[in-house]
Amino acid sequence: MSDDVVITGYGVLTAFGFGADAVRSGVFGGGDRFRPIERFDTARFRTDRAAVYSGDGVPGVTISPLETPAQAPVLRACVVAALEMAGHDGSGAPLLLGSAGDRRADPSFWQTPGTEPPLDSLPGQLAHRIGADLGLGTPRLAYVNACIASTTAIITGAQLVRGGHARAAVCAGVHMVSADIFAKFDSGQAMSTDGAVRPFSLGRTGLLHGDGAAALVLESAASAAQRGATVLGRLTGWGMAADGHHVVRPHPDGAGLAAAARAALRMAGREPSSVDYVNAHGTGTAFNDSAETRGLREVFGPGVTVSSTKSTTGHLLEATGAVEAVITLLALADGVLPPTMGYLEPDPECDVDCVPNASRVANIRVAVSLNAAFGGANAALVLERAS
Incomplete structure (x- = not known):
């Protein structure tokens, strides 16, 4: 390296x-x-x-x-x-x-x-x-x-x-x-x-x-x-994992996403407690969100703040990771967490702080962007503020 x-x-x-x-x-x-x-x-x-x-x-x-x-x-x-x-x-x-x-x-x-x-x-x-x-x-x-x-x-x-x-x-x-x-x-x-x-x-x-x-x-x-280029952010870690649970359904415990997140954090040399924000995959489907919540809690514990920007952009399929990386960079640079829109009321199976319905000012230095795909494919990026 x-x-x-x-x-x-x-x-x-x-x-x-x-x-x-x-x-x-x-x-x-x-x-x-x-x-x-x-x-x-x-x-x-x-x-x-x-x-x-x-x-x-x-x-x-x-x-x-x-x-x-x-x-x-x-x-x-x-x-x-x-x-x-x-x-x-x-x-x-x-x-x-x-x-x-x-x-x-x-x-x-x-x-x-x-x-x-x-x-x-x-x-x-x-x-x-x-x-x-x-x-x-x-x-x-x-x-x-x-x-x-x-x-x-x-x-x-x-x-x-x-x-x-x-x-x-x-x-x-x-x-x-x-x-x-x-x-x-x-x-x-x-x-x-x-x-x-x-x-x-x-x-x-x-x-x-x-x-x-x-x-x-x-x-x-x-x-x-x-x-002499301006650095907008740092990409300090990345990870991929395949859980192979089902053709289209995620692993019910979010095992693949959790494994990808852990790999990315290991590469970045970061403990889960150092992560200030997670841009979640958050598709808004019954299976994904509950499974992802379990994976998030397994890695980060109960206190991590997440949001799903698919609530505003829609699901961008193959473009998802790139667009959400840019969104996460802006969150780091501006000190603002994007909201999870459309939130109605808490789901006991999705007990995370998801920044419901309004953005939030926050001093964040380390963020993780998560993505998942059919076939049990999962990926994670660790992005950090430029300075």
């Missing part, structure tokens, strides 16, 4: 808009962007709502409310913003991406014999073409392991930097709400039936999807110092 890993830039999109100010006003302000979907027909689904973005707030991109947006231009805008913030030209920096690919072409591919999907529909091509277009280095890799995909990208980039294989890495994730993925979650009856996401609350009925993308520039501390 050659050096500490720091974060020197990011770009982010949520349903609230592009950039950090949109996150501050929307996520930290407790906004609600769950709206009826116009970009595809929802008549056959149990719900018609998601947190979707439309408008011209993304540099170089106009997103129509009536069309599923292409992933490539949104992702490119986030990478460009991250590099500009970092003051880095991207040369030599690998691009690691979490994405299931651009889903817009899927219906025509399956319905029209002989058609070929455009290259941008393939996750690996998204990484390769954006990396080549912006003059980034190699490897250019895409991860498709569902809701820990962009967390995996961040962990891979951190390993490359800390191991001395790259001075900097660009790690990103993207998901734009699409009909086919929406249909799969709807058929599994995972979606909220009351138009809101209520993590850790009694009366929660499920998750809702959201548009999201983010890119982060990870860099060695030595490289950042040499360039």
